[in-house]
Amino acid sequence: MTIPCTMKVRAIKIILCILLLCATLSTPTPVPVGTFRSECHERHFWLFVRSGFLGIMSRFDVQDHQGVHFLSGRKATECGYTMLFNPHGDLVFRASFLACHVNNQGDSEFRLKVWLVTRQVNGRDLGYPFLLHCSAQWPWGFRELVCEESYMEVSINGPVPAALHSGQEKKEVGKSGMMFHRPGHTKEEVRPRTMTEASALGYHISESGSRIILRCPYSSPLSYTIKEKGVELEVVNATILYPHQGKVLAIDATVACSMNEATVDGTHLLWPVPHVLSPLVHGRFRDRGMRIGVETLALSESVIKDRGYEINLRDGVVEVSVPFGAEGTHIKSGVLEGQYSQSLSVDLFYMHQWEDDRWPLTQHRSFRFLKTAYVPRTPILTDNTISSQKLFSVSLGVFPPDVSLHNVTGGREGDALSWVQVPYPNGSHSYQLHAPFSHSSVLQKYIDGGYRRYTLPLTFSLTISPHGEVFYHNATIVSDVQEQTAPEPPRLEGKCTERGLLVLLHYGALERSWELFIGDRRLDWELVEMGGFTVETEEDYFSVEIPLYSPDMTYEEVSLQGVVGRLEVSVVDIDTLKVENSLIHRCTFRVRELLVCLPEGRMVVVTDTSRTIPPTQPKHTTLLDPSCVPQETDSVRALFNFSMDSCGTIATVEGDFLVYENQVLFPKELITTDDPPSHRDSPYRLTIQCRYPAIDTGIVSIEHPVHPTFALSPMLPLKHTQREASRSGQYVAVVCVAIVVMGALIAATLKMLCCPIKITCTRKVLMVKQFIVYPTRGKCLN
Secondary structure (H helix, E strand, C coil): CCCCHHHHHHHHHHHHHHHHHHHHEECCCCCCCCCEEEEEECCEEEEEECHHHCCCEEEEEEEECCEEEECCHHHHHHHCEEEEECCCCCEEEEEECCCCCCEEECCCEEEEEEEEEEECCCCCEEEEEEEEEEECCCCCCCEEEEECCCEEEEEEECCCCCCCCHHHHHHHHHCCEEEEECCCCCCCCCCCEEHHHHHHCCCEEEEECCEEEEEEECCCCCCEEEEECCEEEEEEEEEEEEEECCEEEEEECCEEEECCCCEEECCEEEEEEECCCHHHCCCCCEEEEEEEEECCEECCHHHHHHHCCEEEEECCEEEEEEECCCCCCEEEEEEECCEEEEEEEEEEEEEEEEECCCCCCEEEEEEEEEECCCEECCCCEEECCEHHHCEEEEEEEEECCCEEEEEEEECCCCEEECCEEEECCCCCEEEEEEEECCCCCCEEEEECCCEEEEEEEEEEEEEECCCCEEEEEEEEEEEEEECCCCCCCCEEEEEECCCEEEEEEECCCCCCCEEEEECCEECCHHHHHHHCCEEEECCCEEEEEEECCCCCCEEEEEECCEEEEEEEEEEEECCCCCEEEEEEEEEEECCCCEEEEECCCEEEEEEECCCCCCCCCHHHCECCCCCCCCCEECCCEEEEEEECCCCCCEEEEECCEEEEEEEEEECCCEECCCCCCEECCCCEEEEEEEEEECCCCCCCEEECCCCCCCCCCCCCCCCCCCCECCCCCCECEECCCCCCCCHHHHHHHHHHHCCCCCCCCCCECCCCECCEECCCECCCCC
């Protein structure tokens, strides 16, 4: 038998192609069960390949009686193939029953041989063959349209009987032409184009069984867009010029697809599509129903309801609504401006069929991988705390698989807490955390009504794979538990020290915030610096020592027995402003020498006359006015209490100060029997001064000698000088006292002196922030 030359060449090409494929592909190793999955859905073959099986590069080839064909991107679009990755990372292969190289048997049985070729790390290719077989599940419509991911397709029940020889079919198609119509085109522009011209523009015409197919990519040169009910449509208005029985038939091959993306309405994905696609409807429109599916699964009305999906018709627009997290959807996590966010995606199938005056039945199918923008989502925190068991129980989530919890910290110090992950059948998960009320991270305080409040501040640190984005979720869990007995309130205690008065604040059992008041002034750093206070914290109490010379000390009595200082202290609850406890404490401070300048213009002086040789008798001393004698004396000291405008006091002005000066004198007792006369006592003179700012005399000052009976630090040192006044051995003691500066100047000085103080402790601590007291159990606060 002689084979024509053209047939020889064709046969050689087929043999070489098969040999080349076999030579380049290695024998595949056994494949794990579940790696591949094939299904038939509507008018398409489906093949799924698990992501873990794919090599560094994968492709699909198809094989028919003519050989093996490589599916490039362009060829896949022209021939009706779709390849994409789903949200799980699996490779999805989808082929139309009317695609090139499909064996169509009477428009009812369809077979396709596919090769999956994967390139391994070592550079070798492995080929896996699949023979896909599907039957038509639904009767064919007279016209069927498909809106795929990368192409548009229309197929029409052609005028050529299905029994016609395939060679004759190809011959007829080869003689076909096309015309395209666009808004605004003139008759001259709407000219017939040959199949070669149309193919060069991306419009591919073929026949399969009894159907004529036009397929083209989106945004093709002769397409245009319109708005239909606010939804953008891409339209190709085409006419196929089909020769048949000596005539040329004009077949309407117009195709239109919705181009809009999904939007978000609260917790739902929305996808609208016009109910009537006007470029495809002629005459009276008669709806014949619609259905939806997810991937290869068609959803019945009951399944749609169970999953929470909705299909609504409003104002001529069909709106498909899919809730976040519904079965069949995929959630991808992200971080948007520091906040946890989610994007919902669904591989949606939508089919609508109708009749009109031109077409007995039109079926319109859309395959859309819909994806929303990232929408901020606040993680759901559920409080399952069991107060009766004094146990915090908290759950966070549900989260998709790409979210993982890194750590959980609690309390002000950020103690790490343990948690457990709770998985769910759909791949999502949540996190649970348990902590007893006695945990160191739990804050406690007593509130009104006999309740104790337990508070657990939480910070969740979570990461998102695969890029490691981090986000945080803060929450505070509160539980109030009624106490059996009222806790001990805070208690103030006063003690006398050598320096002044010591106030102890015992925390008691109350875990709440207080402020300490000295008189009517809140204890803060300015007051501490101005008054020279000493602040300390211990395990169970907080202490502050107020010196005798502090401006907040009240002097009730000055006598030879000492100075009686009084201090009023109170503890005030910050939240309620209720005085929790108060204290009035008095201390008597023994002094040997003392000068007090009172704001009402009086001086109180205690002087020691025992330092002269021989000692001076205190009861015989006077002021400049000899009539001003001591108010009180003992064996070595004399006390004077007098007004500054009496007793011979001399007032002068020195700069911005008023200076009041007087002297304590001891008159000489002369012995006249001697010649010349002599005296038995040593002369004694003590100069005393009070200096007041000229614009403010409302200030109290106490001054002490350099070596008093107890250690004090006066504002300005008292000066004692000794000198020989004459050869007769006269002793003169001079006291020069510079009295306090103005309150405003003190405040200004304290602002420069104020500095932070770090306090450390063991079990209970004191956080000092304007001396607000926060006693807590566990750790120190900053």
